Amino acid sequence: MIRIVRWNPGSHSTESATLDQLPATAAELPEGSVVWIDLADPTPEEEDRVLKAFLPVHALTFEDIVKPRASGSAHLPKVEEFPDYLFAIINPLPLDLHAVPGSEPAKSVRIHKLPRPQLSAVLTHTVLITHHYSPMPCIMEGHGHLDRHAGNVKRGPDYLFHLILDGIVDDYAPMVDRISLQLDRLETKMFRQPTPAVLAKLMRVKREVTYLRKTLILEREVLARLIRGEFQLVDPREMAYYRNVYDHLVRYTDLIENAREMVSDLMQTHLAATSNRLNEIMKTLTMISTIGMICTLIVGYYGMNFKHIGELEWEYGHWLAFGLMAAVGLGLVALYRWKKWL
Numbered sequence: 499m500i501r502i503v504r505w506n507p508g509s510h511s512t513e514s515a516t517l518d519q520l521p522a523t524a525a526e527l528p529e530g531s532v533v534w535i536d537l538a539d540p541t542p543e544e545e546d547r548v549l550k551a552f553l554p555v556h557a558l559t560f561e562d563i564v565k566p567r568a569s570g571s572a573h574l575p576k577v578e579e580f581p582d583y584l585f586a587i588i589n590p591l592p593l594d595l596h597a598v599p600g601s602e603p604a605k606s607v608r609i610h611k612l613p614r615p616q617l618s619a620v621l622t623h624t625v626l627i628t629h630h631y632s633p634m635p636c637i638m639e640g641h642g643h644l645d646r647h648a649g650n651v652k653r654g655p656d657y658l659f660h661l662i663l664d665g666i667v668d669d670y671a672p673m674v675d676r677i678s679l680q681l682d683r684l685e686t687k688m689f690r691q692p693t694p695a696v697l698a699k700l701m702r703v704k705r706e707v708t709y710l711r712k713t714l715i716l717e718r719e720v721l722a723r724l725i726r727g728e729f730q731l732v733d734p735r736e737m738a739y740y741r742n743v744y745d746h747l748v749r750y751t752d753l754i755e756n757a758r759e760m761v762s763d764l765m766q767t768h769l770a771a772t773s774n775r776l777n778e779i780m781k782t783l784t785m786i787s788t789i790g791m792i793c794t795l796i797v798g799y800y801g802m803n804f805k806h807i808g809e810l811e812w813e814y815g816h817w818l819a820f821g822l823m824a825a826v827g828l829g830l831v832a833l834y835r836w837k838k839w840l
Contacts, residue, residue, distance in 0.1 A: 500544055503644060505532040505651040512648035517547060524553045524625045532651050534658050536637055537629040545629075553625055559585050563618040563629050572616035575716040577723055584621040584731045586659075586720060589614050589713050590666045591673060593633055609673070609706050614713075617666070619659055621731050626655035628662065636665030656732045660739045663721070667743050670714070670750045677706060678753065681760050688764055692771040700768065704761045711758060714751045721747055789830050793823040 502515040507530030521527055535548055545564065549555050555563075559580070565573050577586040592612040617634055620627040628637060640661045644651055651658070680703055687696050721744040723729070725737050732740065796819055 499538045500540065500548070501536045501538065501641070503534045503536075503641070503651060505530075507531055507652075512644065512651045517544075517552075520552065522551065524622060527624050530652075531624055532626075532654055532658075533624060534626045534628070534651070534655070536641075537627065538633070538637070539631050540629070548627060549620075549629075553583070553620065553622065553627060555583065555585070555620060556580055559620070562587060566616050566631050570613075572614040573618075575713065575720050577720045577729075579729050579731075582622065584729050586619045586621075588617045588619070588663065588666055588717060588720070590617055590634055590636055591615075591669050593635070609709055617662070619662070621655045621659055623731065624655070626658045635669065636662050639665040653736070654733060656736045657739070660736060660743065663740070664743050664746075667717075667747045667750070670710070670747075673710065674750050674753045674757070677703060677710075677757050681757060681764065685760075685764060685767075688767055688771060692768050692775065697765075697768055700761065700764055703757075704765075707754060707757050707761055711751075711754045714747065714754055718744070718747050718751050785830070785834055789827045792826045792830070796822050796826070 500517060502517070502520070503512060504515045504520075505512055507528060515533075520533065524533075527533065535552075537544060537548060540548075545560075549560055549563065559578075561568075562573050562585075565571070572589060573587050575586075575588050577584070579585075592609065592615055615632050615634070616630065617636070618629040620629075630637070640658065643661055644658075680699075684696060684700055684703070687693075688700075721740060724732055725740045725744050727734065727737065
């Protein structure tokens with residue numbers, strides 16, 4: 499599906515359009531026009547019409563754009579400048595995470611097992627082309643913003659692209675908060691009872707943190723290049739908006755880095771707690787074995803095959819043996835408590 503929003507400099511208004519209403523090439527657009535073409539799960543014919551006819555892009559750019567359909571995997575975030583356009587790839591959060599409102603239900607969604615989405619963007623001075631094969635909330639939010647503030651289209655493709663980036667970055671906030679909450683709960687369980695189930699949950703969180711960290715670091719590099727004034731297609735007046743998005747992304751990246759360190763610390767804590775628990779078990783078994791050894795010695799003494807053992811003929815000899823074993827056992831338990839071993 500193709501959705502087109504166009505700023506008409508003649509009527510000073512924002513309007514929807516179709517491909518047939520656009521010129522054959524972007525070079526033929528009237529002066530002052532701004533066009534946003536959103537390719538949502540397009541057909542190969544639509545891709546050729548926009549990316550090869552209306553705004554021809556480099557063969558490598560086209561290959562990166564269609565990579566999810568060709569290979570089944572998304573390209574990692576990057577930004578490249580070509581003589582006629584600026585090309586960027588961003589990886590938003592998977593749609594399944596947006597479909598689950600609130601943090602509690604989202605626990606059942608394992609982000610590292612979901613396919614990584616890809617949003618490709620091509621910018622010129624007058625045209626913004628966005629391309630994606632799955633629905634993107636950030637695109638919907640961008641169109642919603644333009645529905646409320648139609649006049650902002652005339653500010654240019656760089657401003658429109660900032661709206662999309664802002665929506666993508668803001669979507670990370672609930673995910674990062676959920677991971678922090680999970681780690682706090684796992685930390686509490688870790689000290690109470692370090693079971694294998696807790697370790698399995700910790701490993702799952704670790705994979706989620708690794709997934710997000712990889713994406714956030716690369717997207718941070720993309721935004722860092724956009725705010726340095728490295729590209730002429732990003733107007734200096736819009737860099738303040740890009741810096742605001744960059745600041746949010748840096749904060750989320752730092753939180754993910756802290757979560758990564760916390761995961762590592764919790765894994766070390768789990769190993770230490772498991773080792774301490776094993777030591778406690780071994781200590782208890784050793785104490786029981788020591789008491790059993792003394793009782794065995796007493797039983798072995800009276801079980802010797804000698805005829806002249808005084809207590810063998812005694813009426814209360816059997817109870818004496820039991821009494822000795824009970825006294826030794828209680829004495830050792832008292833000794834362990836005095837030594838604070840129990």
